[in-house]
Amino acid sequence: MAGAGGGGNDVQWCFSQVKGAIDDDVAEADIISTVEFNHSGELLATGDKGGRVVIFQQETENKSQPQCRSEYNVYSTFQSHEPEFDYLKSLEIEEKINKIRWLPQKNAAQFLLSTNDKTIKLWKISERDKRPEGYNLKEEDGRYRDAATITALRVPVFRPMDLMVEASPRRVFANAHTYHINSISVNSDNETYLSADDLRINLWHLEITDRSFNIVDIKPANMEELTEVITAAEFHPHQCNTFVYSSSKGTIRLCDMRASALCDKHSKLFEEPEDPSNRSFFSEIISSISDVKFSHNGRYMMTRDYLSVKIWDLNMESRPVETYQVHEYLRSKLCSLYENDCIFDKFECCWNGNDSVVMTGSYNNFFRMLDRSQRRDVTLEASRESCKPRQVLKPRRVCAGGKRKKDEISVDSLDFNKKILHTAWHPQENIIAVATTNNLYIFQEKVN
């Protein structure tokens, strides 16, 4: 039953778990700012505005009780970044974790990269379940024995102990970004990674912290000429020479690092043509791409702008192959969304394991599942009211105008403070992690 099957209307999603406090009074530090599964899906990491990382681990399934699906429990938690102040520029550096990216597992330990606005850190998470006992020169509590009292030698042995998970910072990649880091992406070569800020992209080697290569620089000589910024960047999942970056103007550039050291000239430019006479004040703002993600198979990429999700075929630059409306009913509310700054919200998007379904968040704690293969979509809600174990989520409908049907919610009743910006999909199974402001919901496919 488990498998990377479709996630659209065939699959019924059930509540599995919710993490975080119930109270409505949310401390700013508790606002979740990133969610990411590791490559096996066994670990789920979250980062928050307070600079903390919490990692959950999937419990190994109990084979004798197939109904009891695996749960995610706290595995490790640590303070990744702390608030800093740049005295030279009079700038506060927030400790908020903007992105977490896992490295593929090479040995017993797990590694992840976490970044705030300015500094990227490589964290090692390792388990300790044995400890040495029977030292000759030390007592069990660590005190040194008086050498004169030692009359015999023994061989220290490892004895089991309660599992301890330790997180330690192994590398700190600092001082390479003048502007705010929005993305990090580990290369398929497993040796390098990129970090992107508003105007520049840097290439790092995971072992080297004192230098990085600048591979994209879109800063104009005169800042008055600034027309667009970099909003997201990602390495191709298989081709280690290829990466893409998206802009605030709705374009995506694909670059090939073999072409030149500085990839200011793109290899491909993905842009949907627009009739200039159709432009409004909002056109550019809502076309700004907030997230770009390659499909697992490396043939497509998905972009998220304010109102839609677009799927692009890497072989076709002229327009996307698929466009899905996330919340088209907001188009008639753009004025108020501009006034309350919601129009600048940066929603992320993600693919399921076999690239057949994509997911993205919306307002009112709604999130959308868009089934590419079945050409169908559904709106679901992450809410404390649907928290009974294995409770199936009911589809939600928004009434754009006119007569509101029963069970529909009108656009004006939507809570724009309840945004789902960050979602993640297990790489193999139909398990999703959905972050509301300060809670993490885990939903699973209904098992019959």
Added chain:
Amino acid sequence: MEDTKPEETNVEEQKEEENKICLEKLEEAKLKDKYPHLGNKPGGSDLLRKRLQKGPKYFDSGDYNMAKAKTKNKQLPVAQMEKVEITGDHITGDHIPTPQDLPQRKPSLVASKLAG
């Protein structure tokens, strides 16, 4: 919610597009009514620049002392207006953080509630 229907005719698609543009232009008109000076500022995109800066906290001891002096002496000489700089949204000399205003920047000593 709209389903994506690949068999939609061109006419229908065009009507939808026109509808969308109408909605956007209506919203734009609403905004311009409220804020007539929006979009008329020169010198590149304000929005982008605001985004790049993310609110620097300047402290200018000269301004701080001038502000302290302001409260003592209500009359401002004209020459002082020339010194006014525009940084982000604030005019220095106007919004000066005092030591009491600056929030304490301490790391979170409390564990995340997700781990609770």
